[in-house]
Amino acid sequence: MTPWLPFEWIAAIRFLREGRMQTMFIITGIAIGVGVIVFMSGLLSSLQTSLIKRVLTSQPQIQLLPPDQIARPLRGGRPGEIEDPTIQRPSQRVVSIDQWRKIRDHMLAMSEITNVSPTMAGSALAVRGDASRAITLSGVEPATYFNIVRVPDYITAGFARLASDDIIIGIELAKDLGAVVGDRLNVKAAAGVPVVLTITGLVDFGNKGANARIAYVALRTAQSLLGVTGGVTTIDMTVRDIYAADTIAQRIQAADRVQADSWIVTNAQLFTAIKAQGSSNLVIRVFVGLSVAFGIAAVLVVSVIQRSKDIGILRAMGASSGQVLRVFLLQGGLLGFVGSLVGSALGAGGLAIWHASVRAADGKEIFPLLFEPSLFVSTAALATLTGLLAATAPALRAARLDPVEAIRG
Amino acid sequence: MVKPAGAEQVLRLEKVCKAYNIGQPAEIEVLHDIDMTLDRGQFMALTGPSGSGKSTLLNLIGLLDRPTSGRLFIKGEETGRLGDTEITRLRAHTVGFIFQDHHLISAFTALENVMMPLLLDRGFPSAAAETRARDLLQRVGLAAVAGNLATNMSGGQQQRVAIARALAMNPDLVLADEPTGNLDTKSADGVFELMRDVNRDSGTTFLMVTHNLDLARRCDGIIDVVDGRIVG
Numbered sequence: 001m002t003p004w005l006p007f008e009w010i011a012a013i014r015f016l017r018e019g020r021m022q023t024m025f026i027i028t029g030i031a032i033g034v035g036v037i038v039f040m041s042g043l044l045s046s047l048q049t050s051l052i053k054r055v056l057t058s059q060p061q062i063q064l065l066p067p068d069q070i071a072r073p074l075r076g077g078r079p080g081e082i083e084d085p086t087i088q089r090p091s092q093r094v095v096s097i098d099q100w101r102k103i104r105d106h107m108l109a110m111s112e113i114t115n116v117s118p119t120m121a122g123s124a125l126a127v128r129g130d131a132s133r134a135i136t137l138s139g140v141e142p143a144t145y146f147n148i149v150r151v152p153d154y155i156t157a158g159f160a161r162l163a164s165d166d167i168i169i170g171i172e173l174a175k176d177l178g179a180v181v182g183d184r185l186n187v188k189a190a191a192g193v194p195v196v197l198t199i200t201g202l203v204d205f206g207n208k209g210a211n212a213r214i215a216y217v218a219l220r221t222a223q224s225l226l227g228v229t230g231g232v233t234t235i236d237m238t239v240r241d242i243y244a245a246d247t248i249a250q251r252i253q254a255a256d257r258v259q260a261d262s263w264i265v266t267n268a269q270l271f272t273a274i275k276a277q278g279s280s281n282l283v284i285r286v287f288v289g290l291s292v293a294f295g296i297a298a299v300l301v302v303s304v305i306q307r308s309k310d311i312g313i314l315r316a317m318g319a320s321s322g323q324v325l326r327v328f329l330l331q332g333g334l335l336g337f338v339g340s341l342v343g344s345a346l347g348a349g350g351l352a353i354w355h356a357s358v359r360a361a362d363g364k365e366i367f368p369l370l371f372e373p374s375l376f377v378s379t380a381a382l383a384t385l386t387g388l389l390a391a392t393a394p395a396l397r398a399a400r401l402d403p404v405e406a407i408r409g
Numbered sequence: 410m411v412k413p414a415g416a417e418q419v420l421r422l423e424k425v426c427k428a429y430n431i432g433q434p435a436e437i438e439v440l441h442d443i444d445m446t447l448d449r450g451q452f453m454a455l456t457g458p459s460g461s462g463k464s465t466l467l468n469l470i471g472l473l474d475r476p477t478s479g480r481l482f483i484k485g486e487e488t489g490r491l492g493d494t495e496i497t498r499l500r501a502h503t504v505g506f507i508f509q510d511h512h513l514i515s516a517f518t519a520l521e522n523v524m525m526p527l528l529l530d531r532g533f534p535s536a537a538a539e540t541r542a543r544d545l546l547q548r549v550g551l552a553a554v555a556g557n558l559a560t561n562m563s564g565g566q567q568q569r570v571a572i573a574r575a576l577a578m579n580p581d582l583v584l585a586d587e588p589t590g591n592l593d594t595k596s597a598d599g600v601f602e603l604m605r606d607v608n609r610d611s612g613t614t615f616l617m618v619t620h621n622l623d624l625a626r627r628c629d630g631i632i633d634v635v636d637g638r639i640v641g
Contacts, residue, residue: 002534003535003536005533005534006532006533007533010528011516014516014517015516017516018515310515312512313506313508314514315497316471316500316506317506317525317526317529318498318500318529319497319529321493323529403473407473407508407512
């Protein structure tokens with residue numbers, strides 16, 4: 001006997017080892033359940049992380065915009081007359097955020113916000129030879145903006161440089177215009193001064209529509225092109241906690257005269273899908289956990305019946321009901337723990353094989369696989385706890401066995 | 410009945426009754442007003458026909474069950490006042506059990522089975538417990554099979570291990586419920602003589618339920634139970 005192990009551990013291990021067929025079957029059952037949980041959770045968390053990373057590195061997490069321009073009817077009626085004006089929504093001109101530098105400084109002072117960058121955005125026309133295309137022009141300060149939208153990560157040709165006469169465009173736009181890195185583009189807007197810019201880089205955000213319209217220039221170049229000297233149309237930001245973005249945006253909107261949109265609102269469908277995935281994963285976990293718990297309980301109930309004489313003799317020799325209780329609780333916990341180790345290995349191995357066998361059309365991995373150590377730790381802890389809880393009823397039954405009845409059988 | 414002069418009283422029963430299904434139509438009293446005593450060093454046989462209440466009496470004396478009325482004293486201590494934890498502790502330290510079909514725990518070896526009462530008492534295995542268990546196995550002539558699982562021993566060997574286990578805590582009283590009932594004559598004789606030797610050498614009190622009148626006659630005395638009463 002192992003000298004440092006207490007009686008309860010020795011008896012629990014011996015009983016499990018003696019009924020090795022039963023033990024093997026239930027551990028296999030637990031392992032399959034845990035394997036499904038690890039596989040599903042690993043798959044979904046990798047997919048979510050990949051999706052969120054892609055979304056959050058290709059757009060700001062919070063964007064401040066000037067408030068909507070609204071028409072204000074003039075009141076001219078005489079007293080006692082009822083007015084019923086029809087108000088037409090005015091067209092939204094490209095206007096700067098009022099006092100944007102003050103707002104930017106205010107944002108920089110907030111501890112929840114990690115990056116702030118002013119942007120001048122508007123529509124323009126890119127012309128090269130006979131080809132012309134409408135573009136969405138974003139004038140940015142690369143030093144700060146590239147911390148928010150990771151343009152350099154999406155560059156497929158050239159590099160992410162934005163001097164005053166540089167432009168970075170989407171790969172589809174480059175195809176449409178028949179342009180490559182180093183070519184020059186004539187860019188003009190409805191107001192402002194047309195300019196000739198050199199293509200320094202091509203970007204691919206993985207979205208054909210965006211790749212056909214997107215164009216980045218330096219902030220001053222955009223201000224000049226769009227005729228809003230010194231102004232900015234948006235202030236883009238990242239936050240420390242991405243899931244708190246909406247709350248922070250609402251707070252900013254209440255405090256400053258700006259409209260604040262969070263990535264959660266602008267990607268409502270994606271966010272709903274992520275939440276739905278999380279919920280379905282939780283439901284799967286609960287039901288698999290329940291089936292594992294009932295499996296352990298069933299095996300231990302049978303074990304208590306099979307071992308009732310042993311329990312009776314142990315009680316006759318001086319075992320307390322607490323010692324008997326702990327022997328069976330430990331068996332449940334050990335089954336859960338060992339099953340979770342085997343199941344974690346099965347789930348992780350299965351996911352790795354699946355990931356290696358399923359590839360995108362271009363042969364690349366569909367998304368990077370992430371194995372969070374916390375997933376394995378929490379799964380093992382939960383399975384052990386489930387085992388302990390499942391063992392409670394059989395263990396109580398064992399502890400309450402009347403030794404006389406148990407010995408008589 | 411042989412009573413050592415001036416010997417310490419190990420067990421005393423006063424007007425002990427035991428009934429089942431109390432307050433129900435099927436209420437039945439299986440033991441009626443039992444008075445008996447056992448002194449240190451006695452080796453007594455408990456006889457009687459099947460269903461006479463021998464096993465019930467043994468369970469009461471072994472503190473596995475409680476009387477419906479009457480008083481039961483172990484080494485002068487009245488057990489009726491004790492709670493479950495104290496009863497368990499008193500049983501572990503005072504009473505050893507030997508059952509008809511040995512009841513060794515099959516997941517453990519012979520040595521570990523003998524160590525079990527010490528392990529239960531102290532919570533952890535110890536070198537002292539192992540030495541004590543080895544000595545006892547030597548005493549019952551089974552040192553060679555110390556490492557065998559219970560399932561790998563003959564009936565006689567298993568019963569000898571059970572005797573060694575009953576002696577592990579050096580109890581004052583050993584209760585043996587037909588310990589030779591499932592053994593052939595030779596093995597039965599060997600097991601009886603072993604218990605008798607232990608009784609003589611260590612002064613341990615034995616109360617042995619038996620249907621074998623030959624063995625009963627070789628005890629210090631016979632307590633005969635018929636219909637829940639001691640008749641002789």
